[in-house]
Amino acid sequence: MKKTLSIIAALTIAAAIAGCKNSSSSDPFATGEFLTDNAKYDCEEKVMLTLTEHYDDQDSTDILVSLNIDWPKETGKNIVSVNAVRDWIKEHLSFLNEYKNVYEGNMNDADAITKFYGDSYKERFEATDDFPAPALSFEIEIKKEFENDKCVTFTYMLDQYLGGAHGGRTHYGATFRKSDGKIMTNFITNNDSSDEGLNNIIKKGLMKYWEIDNEETLYDYTWENSVTKYYAAQPEHSPCFVKDGLLFSYQEYEIAAYAAGAPEFVVPYAEIEKYLTPSAADLLK
Numbered sequence: 001m002k003k004t005l006s007i008i009a010a011l012t013i014a015a016a017i018a019g020c021k022n023s024s025s026s027d028p029f030a031t032g033e034f035l036t037d038n039a040k041y042d043c044e045e046k047v048m049l050t051l052t053e054h055y056d057d058q059d060s061t062d063i064l065v066s067l068n069i070d071w072p073k074e075t076g077k078n079i080v081s082v083n084a085v086r087d088w089i090k091e092h093l094s095f096l097n098e099y100k101n102v103y104e105g106n107m108n109d110a111d112a113i114t115k116f117y118g119d120s121y122k123e124r125f126e127a128t129d130d131f132p133a134p135a136l137s138f139e140i141e142i143k144k145e146f147e148n149d150k151c152v153t154f155t156y157m158l159d160q161y162l163g164g165a166h167g168g169r170t171h172y173g174a175t176f177r178k179s180d181g182k183i184m185t186n187f188i189t190n191n192d193s194s195d196e197g198l199n200n201i202i203k204k205g206l207m208k209y210w211e212i213d214n215e216e217t218l219y220d221y222t223w224e225n226s227v228t229k230y231y232a233a234q235p236e237h238s239p240c241f242v243k244d245g246l247l248f249s250y251q252e253y254e255i256a257a258y259a260a261g262a263p264e265f266v267v268p269y270a271e272i273e274k275y276l277t278p279s280a281a282d283l284l285k
Contacts, residue, residue, distance in 0.1 A: 032075055032076075032077035032078055033147070034072065034075075034078060034081070034082075034144065034147050034152040034178070035072070035073040035075060036070040036071055036072050036073060036110075036144050037070075037071050037073055037110035037111075038068070038069070038070055038071075038110070039067075039068075039069050039071055039110035039111045039113065039114035039115075040066075040067065040068050040069075040114065041065065041066065041067040041114045041115055041117075041118030041119075042065075042066050042067075043063070043064070043065045043066075043118065043122050044062070044063070044064050045062075045063055046060050046061070046062050046063075047060060047061050047062075047063055047125070047126050048060050049061060058134060061125075061133060061134065061135065061136055062134065062135040062136070063122070063125040063126070063135070063136045063137070064135070064136070064137040064138070064139070065118055065121045065122045065125065065137075065138050065139075066137075066138070066139040066140070067093075067114050067117060067118045067139075067140045067141075068140070068141045068142070068143070069089065069093075069110065069113070069114050069140075069141075069142050069143075070142060070143045070144045070154070071086070071089065071110035071113060071114070072085045072086055072089075072144075073108070074107070074108055078178050080179075080180055080181045081152065081176050081177070081178045081179070081180070081181040082181075083181065084176055084181025084182075084183070085152070085154055085176055085181070086107065088154070088174060088176075088183070089142055089154070090102065090103065090113075092140070092142060092156050092158075093113075093117040093140065093142075094117070101116070101117075101120045103116045103117065121138050125138070133161075133162070133163035133164075135161065136161060136162060136163065137159070137160060137161045137167070138158075138160045138162075139157075139158070139159045139160065140156075140157065140158050140159075141155075141156075141157040142154060142155070142156050142157075143155055145173055145240075145242050145243075146175075146240075146241050146242045146243050148283070148284070149178075150177065150178055150179070150282070150283045150284075150285075151175050151176060151177050151178055151184070151241060151283040152175070152176050152178060153173050153174065153175045153176070153240045153241050153242060154173060154174055154176070155171065155172070155173035155174075155240070156170070156171070156172060156173065156174075157169070157170070157171045158170040158171075166258065168252060169252060169262055170251055170252075170262075171249055171251075171262065171264065172235070172237035172240070172249040172251070173237075173240035173242070173247060173249070174238075174240055175240040175241045175283070177283065184238070184240075184279070184280060184283070185238045186238075186277050186279065186280065187238060187239055187246065187276060187277060187280045188234070188239075188275050188276065188277065188280075189275060189276065189277040189278075198232075198275050199230065199231060199232045200232075201267055201271060201272070201275075202232040202234065202248065203215060203218060203227060203232050205248060205263075205265035205266075205267060206218060206221075206222070206227065206232070206255075206263055206265070208265060209261075209263040209264065209265050210260070210263065215229070221256055221260055222255045222256050222260075223255055223256060226255040226256075227255065233255055234248070235248055235249055235250045235251075235254065236250075236251065236254060237249060237251070241283070241284070242266060244266050244268060244269070245266045245267045245268040245269045245271070245272060246266065246267045246269070246272045246276075247264065247265075247266050248264060248265055248266075248267065249262070249264040250262055250263045250264060269284065
């Protein structure tokens with residue numbers, strides 16, 4: 001009987017040791033799946049003007065406010081990165097909020113958060129004395145774009161028209177490290193000018209976006225010195241990981257005139273891998 005108990009005890013200890021080894025060898029940078037709740041806000045209405053002076057006999061303004069938000073759920077394994085992404089989203093939702101209203105309610109209620117900011121923009125538009133335009137629109141989309149075991153990418157898109165000759169569009173993303181919520185900003189380690197260099201990869205991406213077949217035309221498309229034979233300006237906003245590679249997003253007027261649009265392109269991982277910093281490359285292992 002004692003011998004049987006000793007064997008059982010030995011097996012139990014061995015299993016415990018094996019379990020400890022498996023636990024200690026697991027990747028400390030990997031966390032659970034990054035879950036989100038999608039919430040939407042849509043408002044279209046006509047607002048009668050109260051201006052003392054009308055413009056071109058205008059007596060009303062059509063307003064459109066639309067928000068489409070992937071709001072991170074609270075989970076035990078990645079609460080640090082969840083909070084980091086939530087803060088990033090709130091900053092982007094309140095950035096153009098003239099009243100600087102900041103949501104302070106239940107942080108797990110995606111619908112309430114989206115409605116709070118949607119109502120704030122709607123109220124601002126309804127004060128049409130400051131907006132003598134036939135139509136006003138404000139559309140925001142924030143969505144989870146990419147995820148693996150070590151990181152998650154959210155993208156931000158703002159499409160707005162506040163009067164004037166034309167509207168404006170902003171689009172870029174941010175890749176968050178799950179282990180600590182850090183926003184990755186240092187992706188590229190090499191920017192040589194060889195035929196295989198990053199400068200040429202960027203130029204090829206821009207040429208593909210504009211459907212250009214030679215570099216001389218590319219130089220004509222872009223601002224002076226932003227793209228040259230030996231240099232290609234990287235976007236102001238850091239690139240980010242998406243499903244098929246590294247996304248480069250330029251904003252309107254950043255390297256070209258408004259009429260040229262806001263160029264963006266994805267460099268496949270197979271092409272960009274050797275230019276990644278060690279910390280960025282580690283997130284793809």
